Amino acid sequence: MAAMSRLYLLLPLLTGSPAAAQAPDWSRAPRVEITLSSFDYRPRAIRLRAGQPVRLHLVNRSRGGHDFTAREFFAAATVRPADRGAIGNGRIDLKGRESREIALVPRAGRYTVKCTHTFHTTLGMTGEIIVE
Numbered sequence: 001m002a003a004m005s006r007l008y009l010l011l012p013l014l015t016g017s018p019a020a021a022q023a024p025d026w027s028r029a030p031r032v033e034i035t036l037s038s039f040d041y042r043p044r045a046i047r048l049r050a051g052q053p054v055r056l057h058l059v060n061r062s063r064g065g066h067d068f069t070a071r072e073f074f075a076a077a078t079v080r081p082a083d084r085g086a087i088g089n090g091r092i093d094l095k096g097r098e099s100r101e102i103a104l105v106p107r108a109g110r111y112t113v114k115c116t117h118t119f120h121t122t123l124g125m126t127g128e129i130i131v132e
């Protein structure tokens with residue numbers, strides 16, 4: 001019985017669940033590719049798992065610049081320290097043909113993403129991030 005309860009105490013550490021107060025192993029986080037183009041995001045609905053570390057790989061396929069703006073999403077998430085500088089006021093800027101990786105642990109919720117360049121949202125650059 002005593003051995004059993006000890007195992008339960010160790011379990012969060014062994015499984016790497018959020019209960020363990022340690023930095024996520026970012027290298028093992030699955031990679032999710034998100035493509036930006038004129039004037040679209042692919043996929044339109046980005047589905048992520050709550051509390052699970054993930055590496056968002058943003059790829060701008062167009063010649064012009066775009067951004068990936070999701071203020072509530074980034075504010076709620078735990079972003080890898082090395083990537084925090086790339087997010088200014090919930091926005092990630094991508095020059096033409098640029099790509100960037102952002103690792104984070106998302107929090108459950110539904111969030112909107114949009115491009116803040118003039119008229120780009122009107123032209124279709126909006127999407128949704130669904131974290132369950």
Ligand SMILES: [Cu+2]
Nearest residue numbers: 066115117120
């Ligand atoms: Cu844009």
